[in-house]
Amino acid sequence: MKLACHPSTAVHPETTTDPATLRWVVSGITLPFAGLLVSAPGLDEFLNQVRVEATVGAVMATVLEGTWERIGAGFRTALTTALERTDEWVGGPDSKPLNDVETLRRCADELIGGPVCAVAAMHGGSIELGDVSVGDEERRVDVTMKGACRGCPAAIMTLHQRLEHQLSLRLREPVTVREI
Numbered sequence: 689m690k691l692a693c694h695p696s697t698a699v700h701p702e703t704t705t706d707p708a709t710l711r712w713v714v715s716g717i718t719l720p721f722a723g724l725l726v727s728a729p730g731l732d733e734f735l736n737q738v739r740v741e742a743t744v745g746a747v748m749a750t751v752l753e754g755t756w757e758r759i760g761a762g763f764r765t766a767l768t769t770a771l772e773r774t775d776e777w778v779g780g781p782d783s784k785p786l787n788d789v790e791t792l793r794r795c796a797d798e799l800i801g802g803p804v805c806a807v808a809a810m811h812g813g814s815i816e817l818g819d820v821s822v823g824d825e826e827r828r829v830d831v832t833m834k835g836a837c838r839g840c841p842a843a844i845m846t847l848h849q850r851l852e853h854q855l856s857l858r859l860r861e862p863v864t865v866r867e868i
Contacts, residue, residue, distance in 0.1 A: 848865065
């Protein structure tokens, strides 16, 4: 079975720490690669104004010219059109196809680098991604707990209730997270 990282809604923007960059969450569609998008039906007219990078479950878009207030509605329409024809997307030279392992790795990396890391950092610790494996029966993510998280009973809850649960929701497949 092909893994796809699926957030919960069709297409919606999320803010990032950079006001020029929006993370357009994509659900129900597996993007063909991760990396810079150089051509896509519907989006081509925006690619001189917006830098677009495909990733697992989302498109990261950074306004180069103009503002999101001015081009946001048109970009959303163009992105919706492009998502209907992902087989025609052209990636940059560093783009990489997304296989099951890479999909799981990118989803885990995004969560560890974002909301899960924030919880660990509030308690003086951190979490580092280790190995990722996908087999017929199991999808597994290995992590290393650092700082105050190492040996902390609350860290186990963070791993299972936050990271493991979010990965399973996004991938729509059970994922096991273990500390190494």
